Amino acid sequence: MEKVKLLVVRFGNEIKREEIPLFRGAIVNAIENVDLLFHNHEEDGQLRYSYPLIQYKRINQKAAIVCLGEGTDAIGQFFSSCNFDVALGERQVKLEVESVNAYQHLIQIWDSEFTYHIRRWLPLNKENYAAYCKEESLAGRYAMLERLLAANILSFAKGMGIHFEGQVTARITQMDEPRLQYYKGVKLMSFDAEFKTNVSLPDYIGLGKSVSLGMGTMVRKYGK
Numbered sequence: 001m002e003k004v005k006l007l008v009v010r011f012g013n014e015i016k017r018e019e020i021p022l023f024r025g026a027i028v029n030a031i032e033n034v035d036l037l038f039h040n041h042e043e044d045g046q047l048r049y050s051y052p053l054i055q056y057k058r059i060n061q062k063a064a065i066v067c068l069g070e071g072t073d074a075i076g077q078f079f080s081s082c083n084f085d086v087a088l089g090e091r092q093v094k095l096e097v098e099s100v101n102a103y104q105h106l107i108q109i110w111d112s113e114f115t116y117h118i119r120r121w122l123p124l125n126k127e128n129y130a131a132y133c134k135e136e137s138l139a140g141r142y143a144m145l146e147r148l149l150a151a152n153i154l155s156f157a158k159g160m161g162i163h164f165e166g167q168v169t170a171r172i173t174q175m176d177e178p179r180l181q182y183y184k185g186v187k188l189m190s191f192d193a194e195f196k197t198n199v200s201l202p203d204y205i206g207l208g209k210s211v212s213l214g215m216g217t218m219v220r221k222y223g224k
Contacts, residue, residue, distance in 0.1 A: 002162045003104040006202050007072040011063040012096040019088050020214045023063050024056040026086035026093075027078060035074040040212055051159020052212035057204060062098070066204045069160060072102065105202040107157065109166040113196040115173070118218040121191045122181060122209035123148040129188060145191070146170050152207040152216070153199055164199075171196045181215075194221065 015023055028039050037054050053071030057064040067075045084095040123145060124132055135141050149170040157164060174194040181190035188209070201218065208216035 002107050002160070004107055004160050004162075004202065005069060005072045005102070005104055007067040007075060007100065007102045008204060009065040009067070009075065009100050010059060010098045012098040013063050013093055014061050015058055015063045015088065017058055017214070020056050020058055022088040024213065026088055027056070027065070030083045030086055031077050031081050035077055037071050037074045038077075051156055052206075053159075055204075055206055055212050055214070057214045057217060059204065063095070064204075068202075068205065106200055107160065107162055107202070108200060109164050109168065109198050110200060111198070113169075113171075113198055114200055115194065115196050115221040116201065116218045117192075117194055117221055118207060118216055119192050120179075120181065120214070121149075121193065121207060121216040122188055123152065123191065124188055125209075126186065132189075142172055142175075145175075145193075146172055146195075149195060149207070150197075153197060153201070156201075156205065156207060157199075166198075169196075169198045190215065 024039070028034050031038065037052075040052050040054075051068075053068045054074065055066045055068075057066055065075065065078075084097075086093055086095060128144070128148070132141060132144055135144060147170075149172065150168045153168050153170060154164070157168075172193050172195045176192040178189040178191050180187050182188075201220070203219045204217055205211070206214070206216040207218060210216070
């Protein structure tokens with residue numbers, strides 16, 4: 001059994017979805033000698049090719065930061081800086097912390113399934129986007145997305161240092177029409193979906209591409 005440390009910082013400040021990258025920039029600029037986990041780039045400017053342990057979100061229209069593992073320790077840099085007066089582009093904002101929730105989450109494979117909502121999920125790259133478009137059947141497209149979703153869950157687990165003994169399953173039970181989303185200047189499809197998996201996952205983590213900027217954020221659905 002593997003428990004992962006999480007810390008969710010919610011702010012009282014409303015932000016637009018397109019301001020999330022500006023929000024990340026504001027946090028990074030507010031910290032002196034900032035830890036690389038805040039921006040996910042090495043000292044030479046190269047991308048840190050590991051699952052992001054600090055993620056910037058928009059939860060209920062308000063700014064939020066989700067920290068995992070080592071990221072829960074690194075966030076102390078932000079609080080110790082005491083510089084909550086930041087700029088979101090041309091907009092000056094005084095960040096107001098609304099709540100800080102620290103907890104641990106058990107991540108493992110179960111005999112039962114859990115249901116989750118995922119929003120603005122980016123599972124496709126240029127190569128599999130072409131394969132997705134060539135697939136004519138809806139069942140074939142779902143099957144492809146389910147394989148990618150299971151792979152995203154495995155990538156998250158790997159980033160947390162977790163290895164599963166069993167097989168990860170993922171079933172998409174509902175999906176809205178995909179939307180075109182720019183990712184690093186490239187048009188990709190983003191999906192809002194509901195899915196079931198046999199892995200217990202924490203709320204508000206991201207799956208897929210660009211999770212550090214709020215893409216692919218998921219929450220568990222309770223009840224029937």
